[in-house]
Amino acid sequence: MSAIFNFQSLLIVLVLIICTATYAHGLVPSLIDRNKSGPLGVLWKAARIGERLSPYVSLCCIAMAISMLM
Known part of the structure; x- marks a missing residue:
């Protein structure tokens, strides 16, 4: 299934x-x-989003990693 149609995959991308x-x-x-x-x-x-919202982006990365492991 394409990442466009799966919401979790779209967020990961x-x-x-x-x-x-x-x-x-x-x-x-x-x-x-x-x-x-x-x-x-x-x-x-x-890159601007990543620089300005880096704590939130890192929390999203951690949340995505945990959800992928579960």
């Missing part, structure tokens, strides 16, 4: 995109910052 974009922005900030618009602007927005 979104959290992973946010975490990956934030990590990539920490390593190579110029790569993410130059693509603020267009299709790759989604990664810039995800």
Whole structure:
């Protein structure tokens, strides 16, 4: 089943995109910052969400890991 049709899988994909974009922005900030618009602007927005809401994103990661183990 596709991640679009399964809500839990969709949330996992979104959290992973946010975490990956934030990590990539920490390593190579110029790569993410130059693509603020267009299709790759989604990664810039995800990196901003990950930086500004990092405690909540980490709690979401922990909650998703626990729900996957159960």
